[in-house]
Amino acid sequence: MRKIYSFIMLFLLAMQASAQAPGAKGPGGMAGKGPGNIGHVYGKLIDSEGKPIGYASVIILQGRMDTATKKMKDVLVKGVLTKTNGEFSLDELPLRGPLKLQASGTGYKTYTQAVVFPPIDKDLGNIKMATSTTELQGVTVTGSKPLMQMDIDKKVFNVEKNIVSAGGTALDVVKNVPSVNVDIDGNVSVRNGNPQLFIDGRPTTLTLEQIPADAIESVEVITNPSAKYDASGGNAGILNIVLKKNRKTGYNGNLRAGVDKRGALNGGADFNLRQGKINFSASAMGNQMKSRTNGTTDRDNFGDNPVTRILQSNSNKTNGGFAFGKVGVDWFATNRTTLSVSGIKVHGEFNPSEVIDINTDTIRGTNKTSMFSQRNSASHMQFDANGLVLGMKHLFPKEGEELTVDANYFGGKSKNNADYYTDFYSNGQNSAIDHTSKQQILGNGKISFITVQTDYVKPFTPKLKLETGLRMSSRRTETNFDNYMFLQGGYKLIPAASNNFKNTDNVYAAYASISHSIKDFGYKVGLRAESSDYSGELINVKQYFKNSYPVSLFPSIFLSQKLKNAQELQVSYTRRINRPNFFQLIPFTDSTDKLNITKGNPGLVPEFTQSVELSYLKTFKGNNTFMGSVYYKHTNNLITRFLTKETDPASGSEMLVNTYINANSSYSMGAELTAMNTLTKWWNMSTNVNIYNSKINTDNVGQPSQDAMWSWFGKLNNTFKLPLNFEIQLSGLYQSKTNLPVNDNKGRQDGPPMQQSQNASQGYIASFYAVDAAIKKSFLKNNAASVTLSFSDIFRSRKTDQYSNSAYFTQYYNRLRDPQMIRLNFAYRFGKIDATLFKRKNMAGGMQGMSEVVQ
Numbered sequence: 001m002r003k004i005y006s007f008i009m010l011f012l013l014a015m016q017a018s019a020q021a022p023g024a025k026g027p028g029g030m031a032g033k034g035p036g037n038i039g040h041v042y043g044k045l046i047d048s049e050g051k052p053i054g055y056a057s058v059i060i061l062q063g064r065m066d067t068a069t070k071k072m073k074d075v076l077v078k079g080v081l082t083k084t085n086g087e088f089s090l091d092e093l094p095l096r097g098p099l100k101l102q103a104s105g106t107g108y109k110t111y112t113q114a115v116v117f118p119p120i121d122k123d124l125g126n127i128k129m130a131t132s133t134t135e136l137q138g139v140t141v142t143g144s145k146p147l148m149q150m151d152i153d154k155k156v157f158n159v160e161k162n163i164v165s166a167g168g169t170a171l172d173v174v175k176n177v178p179s180v181n182v183d184i185d186g187n188v189s190v191r192n193g194n195p196q197l198f199i200d201g202r203p204t205t206l207t208l209e210q211i212p213a214d215a216i217e218s219v220e221v222i223t224n225p226s227a228k229y230d231a232s233g234g235n236a237g238i239l240n241i242v243l244k245k246n247r248k249t250g251y252n253g254n255l256r257a258g259v260d261k262r263g264a265l266n267g268g269a270d271f272n273l274r275q276g277k278i279n280f281s282a283s284a285m286g287n288q289m290k291s292r293t294n295g296t297t298d299r300d301n302f303g304d305n306p307v308t309r310i311l312q313s314n315s316n317k318t319n320g321g322f323a324f325g326k327v328g329v330d331w332f333a334t335n336r337t338t339l340s341v342s343g344i345k346v347h348g349e350f351n352p353s354e355v356i357d358i359n360t361d362t363i364r365g366t367n368k369t370s371m372f373s374q375r376n377s378a379s380h381m382q383f384d385a386n387g388l389v390l391g392m393k394h395l396f397p398k399e400g401e402e403l404t405v406d407a408n409y410f411g412g413k414s415k416n417n418a419d420y421y422t423d424f425y426s427n428g429q430n431s432a433i434d435h436t437s438k439q440q441i442l443g444n445g446k447i448s449f450i451t452v453q454t455d456y457v458k459p460f461t462p463k464l465k466l467e468t469g470l471r472m473s474s475r476r477t478e479t480n481f482d483n484y485m486f487l488q489g490g491y492k493l494i495p496a497a498s499n500n501f502k503n504t505d506n507v508y509a510a511y512a513s514i515s516h517s518i519k520d521f522g523y524k525v526g527l528r529a530e531s532s533d534y535s536g537e538l539i540n541v542k543q544y545f546k547n548s549y550p551v552s553l554f555p556s557i558f559l560s561q562k563l564k565n566a567q568e569l570q571v572s573y574t575r576r577i578n579r580p581n582f583f584q585l586i587p588f589t590d591s592t593d594k595l596n597i598t599k600g601n602p603g604l605v606p607e608f609t610q611s612v613e614l615s616y617l618k619t620f621k622g623n624n625t626f627m628g629s630v631y632y633k634h635t636n637n638l639i640t641r642f643l644t645k646e647t648d649p650a651s652g653s654e655m656l657v658n659t660y661i662n663a664n665s666s667y668s669m670g671a672e673l674t675a676m677n678t679l680t681k682w683w684n685m686s687t688n689v690n691i692y693n694s695k696i697n698t699d700n701v702g703q704p705s706q707d708a709m710w711s712w713f714g715k716l717n718n719t720f721k722l723p724l725n726f727e728i729q730l731s732g733l734y735q736s737k738t739n740l741p742v743n744d745n746k747g748r749q750d751g752p753p754m755q756q757s758q759n760a761s762q763g764y765i766a767s768f769y770a771v772d773a774a775i776k777k778s779f780l781k782n783n784a785a786s787v788t789l790s791f792s793d794i795f796r797s798r799k800t801d802q803y804s805n806s807a808y809f810t811q812y813y814n815r816l817r818d819p820q821m822i823r824l825n826f827a828y829r830f831g832k833i834d835a836t837l838f839k840r841k842n843m844a845g846g847m848q849g850m851s852e853v854v855q
Helices: 002-016 170-174 843-854
Strands: 037-046 057-065 072-081 087-094 099-104 111-115 121-128 148-150 155-158 180-182 188-190 196-199 216-222 238-243 250-260 265-275 278-301 307-332 337-364 367-395 402-425 433-461 464-487 490-493 499-518 521-538 543-563 567-578 607-620 624-636 639-647 654-662 665-680 683-697 709-722 726-735 762-765 768-779 785-792 799-805 809-817 821-832
Touching: 037 099, 037 111, 057 087, 072 087, 087 099, 111 121, 170 180, 170 216, 265 821, 499 543, 768 799
Parallel strands: 037 121, 196 238
Antiparallel strands: 037 087, 057 072, 057 099, 099 111, 148 155, 155 216, 180 188, 216 238, 250 265, 250 821, 265 278, 278 307, 278 809, 307 337, 337 367, 367 402, 402 433, 433 464, 464 490, 464 499, 499 521, 521 543, 543 567, 567 607, 607 624, 624 665, 639 654, 665 683, 683 709, 709 726, 726 768, 762 799, 768 785, 785 821, 799 809
8 A cells, every 4th residue: 555655646746747857847947957967866765673665755856936926946856766675766866956855655754855966976875764854065066067176185187178189199188287298209297207197097008199088088187196096106196097987867979080181080989878777888989190200419429439420310200090999887786886897999000110311420530531321210010908997886875985896907919020221321421322231120019917906985974084995916018029130141130139028016005094174174194005026037048037125104194274265275295106117127228229229227126205295275256276386305216317338239339328227316396386267258277387496316326416407387278268159279388498307218018119218318408388279169959069170389399409418428309290280170979868768668567667767
């Protein structure tokens, strides 16, 4: 009888709201369903003995103005019957209130509770029907995300509206993210250091050029990571790329295609489907590359007798492309437990070619001889990467308590083959070829990265929370690099110049942190423990290297004080580690570029960095924010470059080699200012300035320390909304004169050939600036389609001019890559957000089936 009564009551309520339920307009012209209808509440009804209450009615009411009486009245938004286990779930709720939940059943006292978003997914826990009710307090939010959000240990930049990067890669996205600097070769730095790259909070072997821009929702810049995060990454923190994910009921997606000025095509598609307890998402993208780079090198070698001067002109072309695919499934097993699986597939092939004209003047006393040579190289690089992520998230009845378990695998294989032909001319460039040198490099490699992590969050009170977790990661790398010289009519393997190497490094970690707020004061204190081990083998010569590092402790402290007038102060301290990477450890000499010969050092040990940061945040009226930070970092055993002399195993002659050492120490300090401003309804602007200074102490290796230099970096981004659905974005950056970076070898997976290594010496990079622009036109119903025309490096000014010197040489070096690039892109989004679109409409399911239809 109680079941029948509950069903009739719910049916009458649904009929009453049929003109106002999702899709219809209610009083005051408000749509019952719109882009902001993404709220989700769920819970469980129990009696005083803790037993579930089935087939009770749970409804959501919204306060609206009655146009006739001019008074507020409650209007039904959505209703549902609880399942036999007492659970209920209501989604697609409006984020704006006032909303309230009302639960009732025969023999039970009516329960009423206010519903306020955020969070968007709200777990109301176990609701005892006979007990008194309490209202959850919250803050009403709008449907539009702010451009910047600041948490206690990170800054989040929402980049979905960044139109300059349309059709590009993640590298184009981060060029417009405050705090992040990108050089001509795509090397990313944060506060003059190299950050660790994460995707969705997990380490990855992908590069930014292998991630499509249109798949990115936000970028998190974590300059001083807490104990929750991996302690690796040294003094530059973490750059976390958050990919888009949609869980709206129904289906939706988008299509896009584009072309650049050289005819390189790009295209992609995203699709998302939510049906009942299953959410399915898929993304695919292809991107061609037709890149062009030109540069010159002017070098004087005076450490030898005779003295030589080399003038080198480089012209590089790289044609190729990559394909990116991602598939994911979420299973909402219960209202509180979600199981997820996702996979990523990346394939790329590139064909770099390069022509280097080399003029060499040799001076012996008063005699001078000149020689001209030309080196032509043709390479083929291929990589395949696969990723698999398994996840489980369980929410407990108490709000904020949750358990997550993740297992992440990422692996890749690469091939790198290159042919080098050097023609030596007898008497200058226009004379006959005297002889030709031929070299061939055949290489391949593979890498795998496995992480397993579990995190548990336990709130003791609404303001006191414990976070704990365990993590294990294992990285395996192998490379085979065979160097052949053309001798006596055929290619001969040069074992001394070849390399077959594999290594394994493991990291084990555990952490715990406590966060608490007392009125306007908050703190988060954590401690992370990590141990690691490393083993390597030079396969061809049977040499073994092994290091084990004991447990190290990494404390973190974050303090926050909210002030009057929407102001906040934050202070943080952390200790972190930077372990040497594969290419820094591998004891192999790469001599493909005779002016930049590199070699790893298996004797390197990790460096440890202590960081202190003070931040001030002020929020003004009209969605305007300002944040200022000052920071100081001190590093022991800094991994830095070092220049030495060795014998060339191929020719037997003496050569300069760039290798790596552990320097005594270094420090870095600076100040960063970030402002996000809504100047008018049609003009938004973000500004970022970083002023910094650093110094390295190399007294322990007998090399003069480089003088400290004050430098600054600035970035400005403007967005203009114009009539007729036009939008313009104008961005600019400026980098002042700065010291050569401490370490810019990223250990690229595509291998040693044509890495363009930098010199291990003192020097500076000259100042430069760059300006990018884009214009976007939206059209069709609900602006579902858009066309974007973007221009990057408008004034051909994003270039590298570098000066370096040592006891052996002085060198001027400059390069310019893909200036004045133009892209045209088209995008179209589609979808139908309908709660009943894919639901079963079989009435044979009885009351449970009717419950699903009503949902």
